[in-house]
Amino acid sequence: MIVIDWLAFVQVFIAALIAAVLVVGFYALGLRLLVRSGRAPVVAPAEFTDAITVISEKEARRAEKAAAKAARKSPLTDGQKNVALIGAYACFGVCGLSVLGGLLLIVFNH
Template sequence: MSIEIDWMAFLSVFAAALVGAVMIVTLYALGLRMLVRAGRVPVVTPAEFTDAITVLSAKEIRRAAKQAEKAARKNPLTEAQKTLAFLAAICCFVLCAAAVAGGILLIVIGH
């Protein structure tokens, strides 16, 4: 009994996975960048876990939110440019979600 590997199929799956991963990471990073340029800096309060290495205090969280508000006020873009950057961010996030959903559909439905 011998096992044969179809190396061309392996390489095509590897290339598709690599391109998909790079595309998803790039779209997400570009979406975050456009969101910041639009003046909507995402401030996420950290979850507190019992075994967390670092837990931010309430003071540190308030300081981060204050810095985000200050950065949003210093934005040199006009309102039209901010709106365009926000729409670009939404488009990037939608494309990222579509790529993930497409990958899941290929796994579930495809062969």
């Protein structure tokens, strides 16, 4: 007969839910701070299969121009932008450390 420890199942479910919310939340906050610091991530178009629409070079230049314009219009001082950039990197670091911690828990079975 198979016995399921439902309390352990609930504990794992809650831990996974909290970890997912924290990782996604810190990543979103990091992206927000990265944009506020004037370093909006602009991804160059890539070649894909027919199923995915790829933006043209003209659209990519327009997006880069809009990001540069938004960075120039930022009401933040240079010091505030640097603090936002450090905060963004800290948020990304928290994401990386939490993923690494989860992997260590899996590998060492704690």
